[in-house]
Amino acid sequence: MKVLKFGGTSVANARNILLAENIIKKESSQNRIIVVVSALHSVTDSLIKAAEYASLKDENYIPILKDLEEKHLNLVKELIPVLEQSSWLSFVKKHCNDMEDIYNGIFVLGEFTDKIKDRITSYGEFLSSNIIATRLQHEGLDCLWMNSADQIRTDSNFTHAKVDFNITEENIKKFADDHKNQIIVTPGFIAKDQNGNATTLGRGGSDYTAAIIAAAVSADELQIWTDVNGMMTADPRLASNAKSIPEISYHEAMELSHFGAKVLYPPSIQPVMAKNIDLQIKNTFDPDACGTLVSHRLSRPANEKHQIAAGVSNMSHIALLTLEGSGMVGIPGISAKLFQCLSFEKINVILITQGSSEHSITIAVNEKDAFHAENVVNASFKDDIQLQRMAPVKIETGLSIVALVGESMKNRSGISAKMFGCLGNNGINIRAIAQGSSERNISIVISEKDIKKAVNVLHEEFFESEIKQVHLYLCGIGNVGSKLVEQIFEQNEYLRENNLINLRIAGLSNSRKMYFSDQGISESEYSSWNEKGVEASIHGFAEEIISRNLRNSVFIDVTASSSVPEVYEKLLKKSINIVACNKIAASSDFEIYKNLKNTARNHSCRFYFETNVGAGLPVIGTINDLMKSGDKITSIQAVLSGTLNFVFNNYDGSRTFSDVVAQAQKEGFTEPDPRLDLTGTDVARKILILAREAGYPLQFEDIENESFLPEECLQGSVENFYEKLTEYEDHFKNLVNEAQKNGKILKYTAEFKDGKAKVGLQHVAPESDLYHLYGKDNIVIFKTLRYSEQPLVVKGAGAGAEVTASGVFADIIRSV
Known part of the structure; x- marks a missing residue:
């Protein structure tokens, strides 16, 4: 014998009941079965809501009762042949009138006790099970209706009655033995106390009814038919990748159901577990799906990695x-x-x-x-x-x-x-x-x-096979930001296959617009994201990231804005990783820099800014590795500006200095305002960051900056700046000529030694490591306790959107 229970969604309407009927026919052709049915979907909630209205003397309970009556009358008309409908329409009408009398009493007395609640909520299962049993009989099946309330005996703890299993099992077993019908249909949820008062087994009690009956008749199997393919690894409303659990132990099912897995009422497991009866959770709307087997006979290997948790x-x-x-x-x-x-x-x-x-x-x-x-x-x-x-x-x-x-x-x-x-x-x-x-x-x-x-x-x-979903929020969609987005789209498949990481661009912002998508902005969507975006502000962007509260979030700053770092601390305190191309934060006041590093550490997240120095070169990472291994930086000598290196590699007096700077700007090596590069401010920030990462608490004011630009070149607009460069062409020629007289070249260098740092133009001899440095290349020469005689050298392209974007990309991967 098998016991089948159909939940509220499985009997919500005539169409769903016909699906359940097909399942019943198939099972009854091979086994004797007992079918336990719930009330029609949402009926119990409506019965309770109407009673609450009535107890408040609110006549809104009347239309609710009318709707319930109409719902059951229509069900009779759809499921039962016309010639047989009259008696069953009268049956529904009679019991709805009985309900109405009870509700009128609640309205008059203004009282809605648990005892009355059990009485009125028992009507849902009583009506649905009678209609379904009649439908099966008219289909020619050997079917009998059993009133489970007459068989299941409880105490008088209304709404959560405790079952007397000795009497109940004896009653059910005797009924099943006395009635040999192939199909017995019975209502779930309802019972009676020793005085004949209606009681219920708690919300979800139809599952419990089925389990009690299965245990009483020592069924071969209990089937719970619902609207999902079994128990899930998580609530699919929260975890989109949740999947069905093929098999699970009684204890696992009990724990999961106790803590919110709605597909199974927790007390239902105990009766079948006591008698080692298998429990199948199946989908009425996909009956061929495997569902979930709850059993003491599990076939899964205990050592399978994905089976560590159920x-x-x-x-x-x-x-x-x-x-x-x-x-x-x-x-x-x-x-x-x-x-x-x-x-x-x-x-x-x-x-x-x-x-x-x-x-x-x-x-x-x-x-x-x-x-x-x-x-x-x-x-x-x-x-x-x-x-x-x-x-x-x-x-x-x-x-x-x-x-x-x-x-x-x-x-x-x-x-x-x-x-x-x-x-x-x-x-x-x-x-x-x-x-x-x-x-x-x-x-x-x-x-x-x-x-x-x-x-x-x-x-x-x-x-999830250890594929980690990473949510990226990108602030700044200029040259570097655009290249970074391209690289993410191009490389994501490789990262999924080889690094088990899936990158989702969950938010984009520039100075005008911001746009979000929790599922990730697709490559096709990216081309028009700013058309769909809303007005941007950096604080609004940060607040939206925090409110979305997505796992594995990374904020990426590829701007040069001084306002964007204002939100770093707020984001780090929410354990949102930060990858910054922007140098402002790491080169600001030392206490701000130190606070951001400590905040990241205290909140178990990452604050990476490798591209602050040397674009994609592993400069800061090299310092970090040296420090972690116990070494100490004693000096740093470096060319850190791709812009200035490009300018002085290409300026020999045959073209004007202004033309060379304009070429550098055109090719994307300078900031929109080239003075930020040519004044050495950018280089000063970089050597400051390196010194701090090496453990020295320097401030920006401590950096000695020997500027080669005349003061007049720094005034006015960018256009005025180029005009002034032309006026001072002789000054720039003299700088080059003086170096060439001594067989040397000009390099704008940064030095750190004995706790002090300076930046400025130097005459570099051919034997120097700094001499053979071409194009936009950078070089950093470290001397440490371990590298005291032969220095450690990091050299390569130190400017350009593509290499900078790749450095940011590498920081993103490190951060997750």
Whole structure:
């Protein structure tokens, strides 16, 4: 014998019922079956809503009842042959009239008790099961309707009645033995107490009814037919990549369902688990799909990597209550007193955690019960609170529980570290932790606003073949930004296949517009993103990134703006990684620089700015590696401006200095205002950054800058600047000629030695490492304790949009 249960969506309307009928026909052709049905979809909610209106003396309950009556009458007309409809239309009408009498009583008395609630909510299953049984009979099937309320005996704890299993099993077994019909149809959810009053088994109780019946008749299998393909590895509304779980143990299913997996009512597992009855969760709308097998006979290999965890479950609208005080330490019975006072008030405790010091106990309850629980506990411990042995209960609301569940987590080291590590790296603060000795469940309490991010982070870490979704927010779509976007689109497939990383451009901003897409901006969409964007501001861009709260987020600054770094600290505090091409932050006041580095470290995120010096060259990374390995930088000699190197490599007096600078600007080697490069300010910032990364707390004012530009060239507009360069052509020729007289060339260099730094033009001899440096190349020469005689040299292209973008790209990959 098999037991089949069909949920509310499976019997929502005539079309869905016909799908269920096909399943029933197929199963009954091979087995004797008992079919348990729920009320039509949303009927129970409507019955409760109408009663709440009536209890408030609000006549809006009347149209709700009329709609319910019409819904059931229409179902009879669609499912039962015309010649047989009359009696069943009368049947529905009679019971709807009975309901109306009860609701009128609620309206008059203004009272809606749990006892009345059980009475009215029992009508949903009663009506649907009778109509479906009649439909099957008229299809020529050997079908009988059984009133489960007559068979299932409970106590009088209305809305959550406790089953008397001895009497119930005896009743069901006798009915099944006495009636040999191939199909028995029965309502779920409903029962009676010893006095014949209607009781119910809790919301989701139809599953429980089916499990009770399956256990009573020792069924070969229990099938739960619903609207999804079994239990999922996570809530698909939160994790788009959630997938069906092919098979799962009773204990895993119980843990997942307890913490929010809605597809199965938690008490349903216990009766079938006690008798080792397999439970299949199947999809009425896709009956050939595998679904989920809940069983004690699992075939999955215990050592499979993806089977470390079975699923991620979550429960929202949670509150934490903390009772603490020195008067609790070493005093027996405190916990018992706490749980007893909550039990008396029917307040369910979802999670418990207590430190070994016994100084505090923290419990999680439904948020709707939080303030009632607070009053109850404070009243129970009133004397201790007045004597200041304990503090009044502290409440935190707006929380959620996330649970990682799996049998294979037992005796596996590193699971908690992996779980907490990936959450911490995404800035998800854990408020409480609970893990039972069974090791099959690690539960955490987090902020409600972090729930989607947390579920996705854990699902990605444990279930998604380790492909990490990375969300990029790019600020600045100029030469470098555009090249970076091109490189991301070109390289993403390679990164997915070889590095298990999937990059999504989730946000773009320039000085005018900003645009967001959580699923990633596609290559085709990129060409017109600014047309769809909204008005941009850097603070608005940052706030939107924070509010979206996506996992593995990276903010990328490829601007030269002084305002963009203002949001760095705010983003780092939300554990959002930052990759900066912009030099402003790292070369600003030393305390600001130090604070940003510390903030990144304290919030488990990355602040990378390799392209601040040398574009794509590994200059800062080299310093970091030397420092980490215990070496010490003693001196740095460098050519750090691709612009100035290009200019002095190409200026020999045969063309005007103004023409050479204009060529450098045209080829993209300079800032829009070339004076930022030619004054040496940019080089000074770079040597400052290198000195700081080498461990020296220098300020920008400490850098000696020997400018070669006449003061008049720095005044006015860019156009005036080029005019002045022409006027001072003799000055620039003299600089070149003086160097050439001595067989040397001009290089704009940066030096750091003995804790001091300077930048300026130098005459460089042919034997110097700086001499043979062409085009836009940069060079950095490190002397350290280990590289004291033969220096460490980093050399290569130090300017250009493409190489700078590739350096930013490398920082992005390092950051995740």
